[in-house]
Amino acid sequence: MKKLFKNAFIIDPSNDLAGKYDLLLDADKIVAIKKEINQEGCMIIDLKGKILLPGLIDMHTHLREPGFEEKETIKTGCEAAAAGGFTTIACMPNTNPVADNQATIEYIKARAKEAVVNVIPIGSITKGSSGKELAEIGFLSEAGVKAISDDGNPVMNSEIMRRAMEYASSFSLPVISHCEDKNLAGDGVMHEGYYSTILGLKGIPAAAEEVMIARDIILAEMTGAHLHIAHLSTARGVELLRDAKKRGLKITAEVTPHHLLLTDQKVKGYNPDTKVNPPLRSDRDRKALCKGLKDGIINVIATDHAPHTYEDKLGEYDLASFGISGLETALSLLYDNFIDKNVFTWEELLDFMAYGPAEILGIKHGGLKKGSTADITVFDPDISWKVSKEKMKSRGKNTPFANNVLQGRVVLTVVKGNIVYNNMNGEARILYDN
Numbered sequence: 001m002k003k004l005f006k007n008a009f010i011i012d013p014s015n016d017l018a019g020k021y022d023l024l025l026d027a028d029k030i031v032a033i034k035k036e037i038n039q040e041g042c043m044i045i046d047l048k049g050k051i052l053l054p055g056l057i058d059m060h061t062h063l064r065e066p067g068f069e070e071k072e073t074i075k076t077g078c079e080a081a082a083a084g085g086f087t088t089i090a091c092m093p094n095t096n097p098v099a100d101n102q103a104t105i106e107y108i109k110a111r112a113k114e115a116v117v118n119v120i121p122i123g124s125i126t127k128g129s130s131g132k133e134l135a136e137i138g139f140l141s142e143a144g145v146k147a148i149s150d151d152g153n154p155v156m157n158s159e160i161m162r163r164a165m166e167y168a169s170s171f172s173l174p175v176i177s178h179c180e181d182k183n184l185a186g187d188g189v190m191h192e193g194y195y196s197t198i199l200g201l202k203g204i205p206a207a208a209e210e211v212m213i214a215r216d217i218i219l220a221e222m223t224g225a226h227l228h229i230a231h232l233s234t235a236r237g238v239e240l241l242r243d244a245k246k247r248g249l250k251i252t253a254e255v256t257p258h259h260l261l262l263t264d265q266k267v268k269g270y271n272p273d274t275k276v277n278p279p280l281r282s283d284r285d286r287k288a289l290c291k292g293l294k295d296g297i298i299n300v301i302a303t304d305h306a307p308h309t310y311e312d313k314l315g316e317y318d319l320a321s322f323g324i325s326g327l328e329t330a331l332s333l334l335y336d337n338f339i340d341k342n343v344f345t346w347e348e349l350l351d352f353m354a355y356g357p358a359e360i361l362g363i364k365h366g367g368l369k370k371g372s373t374a375d376i377t378v379f380d381p382d383i384s385w386k387v388s389k390e391k392m393k394s395r396g397k398n399t400p401f402a403n404n405v406l407q408g409r410v411v412l413t414v415v416k417g418n419i420v421y422n423n424m425n426g427e428a429r430i431l432y433d434n
Helices: 074-083 102-112 137-143 158-170 194-199 206-223 235-246 257-261 264-269 283-294 330-339 346-361
Strands: 003-012 017-026 029-034 043-046 051-054 056-061 086-091 118-121 175-177 227-229 251-255 376-386 405-415 418-422
Touching: 003 346, 003 376, 051 346, 056 074, 056 346, 074 086, 074 102, 074 405, 074 418, 086 376, 086 405, 102 118, 102 137, 137 158, 158 175, 158 206, 175 206, 194 264, 206 227, 206 235, 235 251, 235 283, 251 283, 257 283, 257 330, 283 346, 330 346, 330 376, 330 405
Parallel strands: 003 043, 003 051, 056 086, 086 118, 175 227, 227 251
Antiparallel strands: 003 017, 017 029, 051 376, 376 405, 405 418
């Protein structure tokens, strides 16, 4: 049945849309966007007061399957993505087995066919993400990966990273780098600074990230590769990136909502849900990341969704796993703290969370226009809601934003013309058959 969205405020800078329109879907396509559409025999959904956006893309998630299904599965991770307004997500390769081969990539793709949002696999740089021997990058490309990364296991050997960049360039794949010198980071658990000292926790210096950013920029310049820096977290890192971009290098970067909003001061309560890698940094770093986004130095906001079990986050801060579950809170956090306070515009946010990721991953995103695939996010800015761990779709309930009251919430997510998440009346339902 055709679907007609009435009275929506539609924002899509790539198609020059910013105003009240009706939008008509037929099967998986957008067939009309006009000031007023009158069509009989279709499902009519009144979106008065709601904001209709092109579907969001998160280019950095951890779906944990295969191998760590107790933390998350492709099914539950995609449900969390739908609840957060994401219509496409890219999943990191740190599974078991590691996604360093065609068989594992094909498994992920097969499981993703049963999920509610689009899934793009990212392949590993090295076999087993061990940093010792390159994965078969050509075969990974053939299997459909859109980037390569060893993610939380940075490639410490510069020669191997150089070769990875050279091979990746041959297949037009960006190399996503988790920039961390493991020797400098040691067994640190939070940002090295004032709060690590008074809390008695081992620190991770900003330099552990910055020296690897500098190395990878040099290697990218040497090889001509597309380097994408994952979850940038330091002020000096922003400056290194700014300098590299001035020289015309093909380098992009992402930042997470939690690094834009929280600092190492948040660790004061020893809440393991504040333990992330890279760690929450100083307020100076946080402000530099916000400015880097505003200046166009940082291209993308990505969640780094890293779900864990209750037991993974239980006990002493030193022993807890790194990572937070971020898909379901990202858009509301960004609206509440930035758009509603006139720091960023919706147009800028769509560059950070839809068009920017699509361009980096080399995937088509036609946005909201006649003939495009109907991937759509609908947001209600008037809803005020409390973040509840118990109500999260993800198996990972590890969020430092629990019990925060946020303004604005996703109420509909549409993937290929199907409504996969419906929260219009507060029911927060995931829909598989519609």
